Amino acid sequence: MINVEKTKKRPYHHGDLRDALLRAGEQALETGGAQNLSLRELGRELGVSHTAFRRYFVDRQALLDGLALEGFERLRTTLTKAVADRNQDFEARLIKLARAYVRFSTKYPALTALMFTAKHNPAAPPELIEASERTFAIGPLVVEEGQVAGEVVQGDSLLLSLAASSSVEGLIAMSRNGKFKGIPLDRLLGEVIQRIVLGLRPRN
Amino acid sequence: MINVEKTKKRPYHHGDLRDALLRAGEQALETGGAQNLSLRELGRELGVSHTAFRRYFVDRQALLDGLALEGFERLRTTLTKAVADRNQDFEARLIKLARAYVRFSTKYPALTALMFTAKHNPAAPPELIEASERTFAIGPLVVEEGQVAGEVVQGDSLLLSLAASSSVEGLIAMSRNGKFKGIPLDRLLGEVIQRIVLGLRPRN
């Protein structure tokens, strides 16, 4: 009998309490928002003491930071996939990028809000800041490739992409339930991106 | 002796507890953020029972809503003044509008964040939603006047202004301490607005 010392090796409750906390935490986050996430309630849910989390997250904020970190990594792989095809023109790639971001934010609104405030928080752990910056480096990259293809005016790609990315960020910020004034973001996106692309086009 | 019945007409502590709560609340908001605003602490600060606020605000959220409402009204008069001069061209007015908003948000970051989440909250009182909509109706208005002057392409002013306002909203969202990647928002604003104006210009 190999590998069967059930009551010895296995910890009190879970095989992986850390992950269980993140999963339950994310659920709680989307259900009631960050401010209503309760560590004691999470403990009850997982059949564990309300102080058990401390081995994995020093405090409540650390758990929220952990959730935000996961969010950034998930968003990054999503966005990376969205612009993977380099045979498309600049406008098409920009729309795909924006749409992927919008989809993510409407699918996980509370997580997106959490990521947003984490980015804003000066006391956020550097780990989190870096994850955020890696994620939002994709925009400037697409702009640079657009410049190489002659579809985008020359200049600092960071500044140029700012016009594009800020408008998408703002579109999401201004929306509720994935809508703005009742119109789905997906429909508005094309309109906005089109204006942005016109503004970024080389003057001839 | 007219007007001197001190101990009779005057209430237990304040002449205007409601306003005192708003003032202390706003201070607490900018100091520690909405989540750290404590009604009991406010009560202590004002030398009043921790349940006294209940006459004016049914619960904690109602006080926060009251602060957000004040914020929207203050922002609206600021923005209105910023674009009051109709003898300027579209780009100049748009920059003034954006700059005024950016200034407000860097001056009252926590209040702006509160207004932001209030707008997002589906359960927010209609009073608050209306105040928000009145405030952000200024953007489309400036666009419409730009259309009349022939400086902006024809089309739905709401959709066209969305490109402009969302980029400003996003610029603020993406910034920290009024800066983005270390560059002051005021400097970035011109760059972004210029792109937007180019994108909105009539094709000929």
Added chain:
DNA sequence: ACCTGAACACCGTTCAAGT
């Protein structure tokens, strides 16, 4: 190494009562 349980110092909300 991983988790528990009691103790501590806070909360917001309710409600009967006081002036």
Added chain:
DNA sequence: ACCTGAACACCGTTCAAGT
């Protein structure tokens, strides 16, 4: 009309102790 004070049901965090 305006405010108090006790009571209630929650919190997050700390820390010594258990397995």
